[in-house]
Amino acid sequence: xFRGVSCLLILSIILSLVNGSTTSIKPNIIIILIDxxxxxxxxxxGSNQILTPNIDALAYNGVLLxxxxxxxxxxxxxxxxxxxxxxxxxxxxxWVIITxxxxxxxxxxxxxxxxxxxxxxxxxxxxxxxLGFWRQDLTPTMRGFDHHYGYYNGYIDYYDHQVRLxxxxxxxxxxxxxxxxxxxxxxxxxxxxAFTSEAKRIIEEHDKSKPxxxxxxxxxxxxxxxxxxxxxxxxxxxxxxHIKDPKRRTYAGMISSLDKSVGQTxxxxxxxxxxxxxxxxxxxxxxxxxxxxxxNAGSNYPYRGQKESPWEGGIRSVGALWSPLLEKQGYVSNQxxxxxxxxxxxxxxxxxxxxxxxxxDGENLWPSLSEKAxxxxxxxIHVLDEVFxxxxxxxxxxxxxxxSSFDGQYDYWLGDLEANEDDPLxxxxxxxxxxxxxxxxxxxxxxxxxxxxxxxxxxxQKCPAIEGQxxxxxxxxxxxxxxxxxxxxxxxxxxxxxxxxxxxxxxxKLRQEVEEFRQTAIPxxxxxxxxxxxxxxxxxxxxxxWNNTESDSSAGTCSRNLWIILGSIVALVYVNRF
Ligand SMILES: *[C@@H]1O[C@H](CO)[C@@H](O)[C@H](O)[C@H]1NC(C)=O
Ligand SMILES: *[C@@H]1O[C@H](CO)[C@@H](O)[C@H](O)[C@H]1NC(C)=O
Ligand SMILES: *[C@@H]1O[C@H](CO)[C@@H](O)[C@H](O)[C@H]1NC(C)=O
Ligand SMILES: *[C@@H]1O[C@H](CO)[C@@H](O)[C@H](O)[C@H]1NC(C)=O
Ligand SMILES: *[C@@H]1O[C@H](CO)[C@@H](O)[C@H](O)[C@H]1NC(C)=O
Numbered sequence: 001x002f003r004g005v006s007c008l009l010i011l012s013i014i015l016s017l018v019n020g021s022t023t024s025i026k027p028n029i030i031i032i033l034i035d036x037x038x039x040x041x042x043x044x045x046g047s048n049q050i051l052t053p054n055i056d057a058l059a060y061n062g063v064l065l066x067x068x069x070x071x072x073x074x075x076x077x078x079x080x081x082x083x084x085x086x087x088x089x090x091x092x093x094x095w096v097i098i099t100x101x102x103x104x105x106x107x108x109x110x111x112x113x114x115x116x117x118x119x120x121x122x123x124x125x126x127x128x129x130x131l132g133f134w135r136q137d138l139t140p141t142m143r144g145f146d147h148h149y150g151y152y153n154g155y156i157d158y159y160d161h162q163v164r165l166x167x168x169x170x171x172x173x174x175x176x177x178x179x180x181x182x183x184x185x186x187x188x189x190x191x192x193x194a195f196t197s198e199a200k201r202i203i204e205e206h207d208k209s210k211p212x213x214x215x216x217x218x219x220x221x222x223x224x225x226x227x228x229x230x231x232x233x234x235x236x237x238x239x240x241x242h243i244k245d246p247k248r249r250t251y252a253g254m255i256s257s258l259d260k261s262v263g264q265t266x267x268x269x270x271x272x273x274x275x276x277x278x279x280x281x282x283x284x285x286x287x288x289x290x291x292x293x294x295x296n297a298g299s300n301y302p303y304r305g306q307k308e309s310p311w312e313g314g315i316r317s318v319g320a321l322w323s324p325l326l327e328k329q330g331y332v333s334n335q336x337x338x339x340x341x342x343x344x345x346x347x348x349x350x351x352x353x354x355x356x357x358x359x360x361d362g363e364n365l366w367p368s369l370s371e372k373a374x375x376x377x378x379x380x381i382h383v384l385d386e387v388f389x390x391x392x393x394x395x396x397x398x399x400x401x402x403x404s405s406f407d408g409q410y411d412y413w414l415g416d417l418e419a420n421e422d423d424p425l426x427x428x429x430x431x432x433x434x435x436x437x438x439x440x441x442x443x444x445x446x447x448x449x450x451x452x453x454x455x456x457x458x459x460x461q462k463c464p465a466i467e468g469q470x471x472x473x474x475x476x477x478x479x480x481x482x483x484x485x486x487x488x489x490x491x492x493x494x495x496x497x498x499x500x501x502x503x504x505x506x507x508x509k510l511r512q513e514v515e516e517f518r519q520t521a522i523p524x525x526x527x528x529x530x531x532x533x534x535x536x537x538x539x540x541x542x543x544x545x546w547n548n549t550e551s552d553s554s555a556g557t558c559s560r561n562l563w564i565i566l567g568s569i570v571a572l573v574y575v576n577r578f
Contacts, residue, residue, distance in 0.1 A: 026121070028212040029212070029214070029346055029350060030278060031215045031281045031342075032280065033081070033128075033218065033285060034220065035220065036074075036222045036223075036289060036298060038288030038300040039316060039317065040299035040300055040302075041288060043456075044060070044320075046461075050243075052256075053435070054260065055259050055320065056436070059455075062280070062321050062329055063333045064332045064459050066334050067336045067337065068319030069317070069380055070339045071315070072392075073307065074128075074130050075092055075095070075130050076093055078217075081343070082112045082113070082343075083112075085109075088521035089521070090105065093383075097132055100170070102547065103134065107138070112343050115358075124213070125147070126148075126150055126214065127195045127219060130153065133152035134531070134534070134546060147202070150176070150217065151219075152177075155222045155294070157231070159187070159188055160187050161186065163543055166225075166227060170532075170534070170536065171535060172536065173536025173542055174541060191219040192261050195217075199216050199268070203265075206272070220255070220261075223296050230297075232251075234253075236257050244418065245418070247296075248297040262438060267437060275324075276324055277325075279322075279349055282320045283317050283319035283339075290306045291410070297415075299416070300314075301417065303495075304412070305410050308410065309404065309406075310382065310392030311495055315382045330455075334375050336377075341365050345363075345365045345366045377395075379396070381393050390403030390404050393514045394489070397490035398486055398488060399486060400486045401478070401485050401486070408479075408480070411480065413494070429452075430449030434449065463492075463493065475502065476496070476498050484510075486499050
């Protein structure tokens, strides 16, 4: 019998060893989320004005996501990333969460960090949240993130990390925390650098027996407060004396600091032996606001429109995916992919199994991206905002637009760059990319200047004329506030030739498809109410939750019930003992 037991013991030890060695640790997931950067504000789409060698190197070594789509605004875009659902299916489709408004991403949604944490990940958010904080249970560390270092609102001052609302009676307030604790210690540190240091610290101190899930959600290149919107370190701005417009020059400085951050983050992953089992996704939450609210002088040119508009300039975003786990690396992908797809795609790549009853709008594109499959057609509802009354929809290459935002003020081609403002180093662009921090971290893998220039040219948008057709002919005109329009992006990526008058049947078909999406939409969750109890004057000078009522969600009830059950068990045990 003794022998039998020891045999079993040995067998089980062997089994556990075998098991341990075959279950390799899941890959680390690093999502670098940029705020409000335009398609024309990285150099990998062809611009010579602001060079972004680190970001470009990441794209050229991984998959350059040339058709990456996102909702056109911060709050909806972030909700989409974390839920894998369209904003119309979470109630987040209308506008952003204004500082003093009492609403947030509904508690019934299960978020990506929650799902990854259940699968054994250590989960971190560095930087911006913007999915609600009026109740404490809506804040990131109560929504699946083990740790948060950053801010709750749409933006803060880059240096003192306060939110100041002009034209209101609110006092200025700090919006910067380490978990729940206000963090005035970083006062004076440029936000991009503060977030990068924290990301590096998390990587360095990470317990390697677990995989890491980190969203590095930058303030850059969003504006700061309205009284001082454009902020960048002087030495970064000084690199752009070739840009005449002082606003765009400062914007370039913000980008330059961000580009450095990408290099430093990749360096930290490498130095901590994590890079070879990591997936890095980098993208901008939406297009740049060239003009209007929070305009940062960014450019989506030659795409039409900008942030918060129905056009490609608002919804087509800078994107790159990098990982040694991709079968094919170093190519430009023309697979249409949307922020809804990241949850299922990253979960599949990481071997994280998702709950059966999780309803997602996105699909797993990891196999197609990894194997460089032929692009497959997709349908995306880009915008469906019943309050502002506009919609934007794509069915394969056909793009439908009805209604518009801001009375059509953003319906144009904005942000064309000045001629003769090329960075002097753009003449040796390929060399610059190869000399970047990211490239030195990754090693050359045979990437050549020729290959770089070839990929760059593939990812540079031109606006071809449809043969023999002048876009200025009246029947091509699009006035979306008057009547719906549609375009064929395959021939007309810049949305210049409205085909609605020529092909009314096709237009009707697209309208019906939008109608089908409309049937599935839930009402906007926005509570458009200015709640003065948000005033930092009541919260020790901080922007902080101002209602501590427990959530009405089933999760809350469940944990309450759990406490009741645990309490009863303890009571029973106690009674039985004595
Ligand atoms: C600010 O307070 C003053 C005085 O109470 C009031 O008249 C004014 O309407 C307030 N302004 C705003 C924007 O609430
Ligand atoms: C940040 O530091 C500046 C300069 O030292 C100081 O004037 C300001 O009050 C500080 N702000 C906060 C929010 O602590
Ligand atoms: C990654 O590199 C580390 C350190 O060099 C090594 O221990 C580990 O096995 C590597 N992992 C993979 C997946 O290659
Ligand atoms: C276009 O949008 C307007 C404004 O929301 C709406 O009234 C109209 O019904 C829409 N037209 C179509 C064809 O969907
Ligand atoms: C807090 O929010 C709940 C709704 O979630 C509301 O019923 C309650 O009145 C609020 N309490 C305060 C003090 O505002």
